[in-house]
Amino acid sequence: MVHVDLHAVTQPVGIMRIMAVILTGMCFILVATVGHVSSPYWAWCMFTWCFCFFFTLGIVVLEFTTVSTRVPFAWDDFTAAFAMLAGLLCLSASIIYPTFFACKVCHRAIGASVVSWVCFGVYVGEVVIMRLRPSGQTSGFLSTLPGIMKMLEIFFACLIFMSLETGQYSSSPGLQWCIAVYSLCFIFALLIILLTLGQLTIYFPFSFDMLAIVYNVLAAVMYTTAMVIWPLYSFRNNKRPGDCGSLCPWDKLVVVTFMTIFNTIVYTLDTVYSIRLVFCVNRE
Structure with missing residues (x-):
């Protein structure tokens, strides 16, 4: 009632x-x-x-x-x-x-x-x-530091998706790899949040914490490659146009570059903290 x-x-x-x-x-x-x-x-x-x-x-x-x-x-x-x-x-x-x-x-x-x-x-x-x-x-997951970092990862990914221009990456395998990195990491970070919030992690036949560590390591490595590849392929022989005003596509490439750097830092910190939490704090 x-x-x-x-x-x-x-x-x-x-x-x-x-x-x-x-x-x-x-x-x-x-x-x-x-x-x-x-x-x-x-x-x-x-x-x-x-x-x-x-x-x-x-x-x-x-x-x-x-x-x-x-x-x-x-x-x-x-x-x-x-x-x-x-x-x-x-x-x-x-x-x-x-x-x-x-x-x-x-x-x-x-x-x-x-x-x-x-x-x-x-x-x-x-x-x-x-x-x-x-x-x-x-004391729930989303209120802890790992949960906050997961929300930051999704937040920065949304800013990346918002700044992508249609056709910017269609002819470049390097940029296509970056788009795949952004998409896959976004999907898996969202899944981790939903599974944890719904308290479904207890039904996994193996340690969910270990799975999260493996994902964080892979995501950090993938984002590191994107942090190098995206500006390399985006700005090679591509100077800022003289008539580039507000909402210029070139400026959006800069936004994606910085958001990639920020998310790489967050994923790295998330990886280090989760490893420390599982292998150091939990064993004390």
């Missing part, structure tokens, strides 16, 4: 979530009224605000109706992880949208950018509150 819990919307975390719902909705409406722009960066920003709006609203509704107490996974772990992810998404939108789509006389675009930064601060505040309160000291 469903009961109503007023405490879910009157406690500080609940108030933060209601503010986030309002602010992300404002961002979406302001940008929608400006008009559609045919750009993956514009689509990313709109997706970010829409995604955060509906998921945060869903969390508020589930806690208000106490349905959250019946979900088959660690709810506190999920909400803490979502707040971190939503903060990252809003941070990226807060940087991307004003950089490419705002101007001095674009009042609604400026307003959306400011509201997005405020929304980022709200999600950061939610994470801080959940970490400081005694009941917010979660």
